[in-house]
Structures are given as structure tokens and as C-alpha cells.
Amino acid sequence: MHLHPAETPCERSAPSRCCVVFVPSDPPRTGLIAFWNPDGGPPPGPPGAAAELTVTGADLRRRTVPAVQLPVREALPVLTRARADDQASPSAAFWGAAALLGLQFVARGLLLPGVSPTDRDAWRVGPLGAGDLERIRELAASMPPTAHATPLETGAAEDGPLLLPEPERLLRAFLDAVADGLPRTPAAAFATAGPAFAAPEPHPVPE
Numbered sequence: 483m484h485l486h487p488a489e490t491p492c493e494r495s496a497p498s499r500c501c502v503v504f505v506p507s508d509p510p511r512t513g514l515i516a517f518w519n520p521d522g523g524p525p526p527g528p529p530g531a532a533a534e535l536t537v538t539g540a541d542l543r544r545r546t547v548p549a550v551q552l553p554v555r556e557a558l559p560v561l562t563r564a565r566a567d568d569q570a571s572p573s574a575a576f577w578g579a580a581a582l583l584g585l586q587f588v589a590r591g592l593l594l595p596g597v598s599p600t601d602r603d604a605w606r607v608g609p610l611g612a613g614d615l616e617r618i619r620e621l622a623a624s625m626p627p628t629a630h631a632t633p634l635e636t637g638a639a640e641d642g643p644l645l646l647p648e649p650e651r652l653l654r655a656f657l658d659a660v661a662d663g664l665p666r667t668p669a670a671a672f673a674t675a676g677p678a679f680a681a682p683e684p685h686p687v688p689e
Contacts, residue, residue: 496526498564501628502573503537504580505551506647506655509598509684510606511662513655515557515577518549520628525550537631542644544633554656555663558585573629579621580653584660587614593661595679602684605665606658618657622650 500517507513516535519525525548535549552560558581564570565578587607592614598604610618630652634645666682678685 497560498567498570498574498578500525500574501537501571501631502561502564502577503535503629503632504554504577504652504656504659505535505632506652506659508600509602509604509662510655510659511554511604511666511682512684513554513659514551515554515561516549516551516632518547522547524548530556536633538633538644538646539631540627544644553663554659557581558660571628572626573631576621576625576629577656580656581660583617583621584657585664587657588661588664593665597687598684600684601686603678603687604658605662605679607654607661618653619650622653625649625653 497517501520503516503518505514505516516533517525517530518535518537520539522545530550530552533549533551534546536544536546538544561574561578561581562585563578564574565582567575570578584607587610592607592610593605594608596604596606630647630649632647634647663682666680677683678687
């Protein structure tokens with residue numbers, strides 16, 4: 483039997499040294515967490531899908547960097563570990579705090595079923611009280627530039643305006659992605675009497 487070498491503490495903590503961004507999608511659970519190296523080299527991130535990512539730096543110039551992408555649900559353990567790493571990058575620490583907030587909302591049962599913009603089944607966080615909304619606003623206000631460094635598609639042209647995701651809107655999209663992914667377990671279909679709102683695959687919701 484082939485034994486894989488044990489993962490060292492350095493290897494386990496490497497993703498927290500990366501810059502981290504959230505890339506929303508529809509439905510929310512299909513959003514991705516992308517790890518990238520600010521020096522443009524290959525990211526020492528967790529195992530995941532290799533991709534190219536367009537980001538902007540302090541000079542407000544677009545550049546394409548190699549990245550490692552993970553579905554939000556798979557990225558949650560990596561992010562929560564980053565939050566506890568005192569050497570984590572600012573963006574990794576931020577998304578680690580966001581992951582913890584999302585997990586807390588789900589643990590409290592703050593889940594609402596709904597329909598995504600493309601008419602797919604989607605859970606979102608809610609209903610949220612005044613205190614919950616204040617926590618979201620405070621966390622969004624602390625979002626570092628590298629945590630939302632992916633230009634929006636409307637500003638993707640090389641000579642077009644550089645538009646970045648608005649922090650609170652991006653954070654809310656991430657929290658919805660956490661809420662949309664976690665309830666989908668093999669046993670969930672028994673409670674929902676079907677794959678909608680239970681299976682990971684997107685399902686159309688009839689009107």
C-alpha cells in the first residue's frame with residue numbers, strides 16, 4: 483500500500499498566506515473561493531482546480547494570475563483555519579471571519595428558500611435581525627482591497643472603467659453561498675421530497 487507523506491504544518495498553513503477572493507455565481511452554491519499569489523507566481527494553495535484569475539493591484543492595473551479555486555463548501559475549513567493564523571494574509575483572514583459568520587447563521591437556522599436570478603433553487607441567509615445586519619455591515623467595512631480585487635465583468639475590457647465588487651454586496655453573496663451549500667446532504671432529499679433545495683446540482687424551480 484502506498485502511503486502519502488504527512489502534510490507538514492507549513493503546507494497546511496500555506497493557503498492562508500495567499501490572497502483570497504470570492505467569485506460569486508448563480509446559483510450561490512456554485513460560487514468559488516480563489517487563492518492567488520500577489521507576486522504572480524503559482525499559489526501554494528490547497529488542492530483544487532487550477533485557473534487564471536483577473537485581479538487588480540494597488541496600481542489599479544488589471545493583470546492575470548494563476549489561481550487555485552475551490553467550491554465555497556470545500557473552502558470553509560481552509561478559511562476558518564486562516565482566521566486563526568496570525569500570519570494569514572489580510573484577505574484570507576477576512577474571508578475566514580466571513581466563513582465563521584456564515585456558519586453561525588446556518589447553525590442558528592437562518593435559512594430561507596428562494597429562487598436565483600436564473601430560476602434555480604437557492605437557499606439564502608435570513609431572516610436577519612438588526613444585530614445580524616450590523617455585524618455584516620461592520621465586517622464588510624473591514625474588507626481589505628485584496629479580498630475584492632476581481633474587476634466586475636462590466637469593467638473587464640482593458641480600456642474600460644475599473645469596477646470592483648461593492649464589499650457589503652459581495653459579503654452578502656458569500657453568506658448566501660454558505661447557506662445554499664451546507665444544507666445539501668444525502669439525507670436532505672427525504673425532507674424536501676425531491677432534489678430541489680437538497681441536491682448540489684442546480685434545479686429549476688417552477689413558477
